[in-house]
Amino acid sequence: MSTTRRRFLINSTLATAATVAACRSSGAPTLLTTSTRSVVQTLPGMPTTDGAGVQLMRVIGQPALRHLDPFVLLDRIHSDDPNGYIRGFPDHPHRGFETVTVMLDGRMRHRDSRGNHGLITGGGAQWMTAGRGIIHSEMPEQEQGLLSGFQLWINLPSKEKMCAQEYQDLTPDRLAEGKLNAAGSVARVIAGEANGLVGPVHQRATAPLLMTLALEDDQPFEVDVPENHAAFAFVHRGEVNIGPESRSTATPEGTLALLGPGKRIRLRARNQRSGVLLAAARPLNEAIVQHGPFVMNTEAEIQRAIDDYRSGVLDKS
Numbered sequence: 001m002s003t004t005r006r007r008f009l010i011n012s013t014l015a016t017a018a019t020v021a022a023c024r025s026s027g028a029p030t031l032l033t034t035s036t037r038s039v040v041q042t043l044p045g046m047p048t049t050d051g052a053g054v055q056l057m058r059v060i061g062q063p064a065l066r067h068l069d070p071f072v073l074l075d076r077i078h079s080d081d082p083n084g085y086i087r088g089f090p091d092h093p094h095r096g097f098e099t100v101t102v103m104l105d106g107r108m109r110h111r112d113s114r115g116n117h118g119l120i121t122g123g124g125a126q127w128m129t130a131g132r133g134i135i136h137s138e139m140p141e142q143e144q145g146l147l148s149g150f151q152l153w154i155n156l157p158s159k160e161k162m163c164a165q166e167y168q169d170l171t172p173d174r175l176a177e178g179k180l181n182a183a184g185s186v187a188r189v190i191a192g193e194a195n196g197l198v199g200p201v202h203q204r205a206t207a208p209l210l211m212t213l214a215l216e217d218d219q220p221f222e223v224d225v226p227e228n229h230a231a232f233a234f235v236h237r238g239e240v241n242i243g244p245e246s247r248s249t250a251t252p253e254g255t256l257a258l259l260g261p262g263k264r265i266r267l268r269a270r271n272q273r274s275g276v277l278l279a280a281a282r283p284l285n286e287a288i289v290q291h292g293p294f295v296m297n298t299e300a301e302i303q304r305a306i307d308d309y310r311s312g313v314l315d316k317s
């Protein structure tokens, strides 16, 4: 077994939260409030196509939810029909934010104009900081079978929009995996920290927590996040009650639950084999001007991105 995979048996989320608070270094505030976040809105994905005809559900970035600062877009891809995904996402540009690909099943091949390439496989992820600009392709490396996963766009603050590009290939063994109980529920942390599980991505401007949960029984899962973080849970399989026990919201498969203010996130699966993508991050509270794959602060910066792309210098220093 890889030495980089971290396994924990978390018997009690409460005990774990206390341990985390006690171990936290420096001046971080202790966990005094435990207000549990309620669901303020549920939203199904909107069917659309992108790339060269890939069928997907747009969750964040659709008319009913343009942005969830700092999240700019969330796409759900889930298809066992090759006609729905085989043409993939050929070369296209990005500037001004980070793209995160989370694969549940299947394989996608990434290549970019900075010379990076990698294969994103089920259970793995990829974290790409487009920064000043990158041109990349994301192509399914399979001709049949299930392709299932997400793409999440996380905005960068104005002072980092033109930063150098960065690429992190997160093979499944690099994620922090924790078994939650004897029923086989599993948490996998990509970014940030949850109940002692520390994901490989950290030190991002928006201090994100990004994780997947596979829930096999109705034991609640709880995690504390900073109170001012924006947060959502997307139920990609089964059905999950989200929020305080007394007024939780039943959230069915294919639905985003937007979480209100509070510290604690609480989920309880209503079905075995429930699956959730859980995310929280610090809002940037800056103007957002988006033109397709460019996300900047002003119209002038968007025009500059279009000009740079046309003249072939989008990804140049």
Ligand code: CO
Pocket: 089, 092, 094, 099, 136, 138
């Ligand atoms: Co892309």
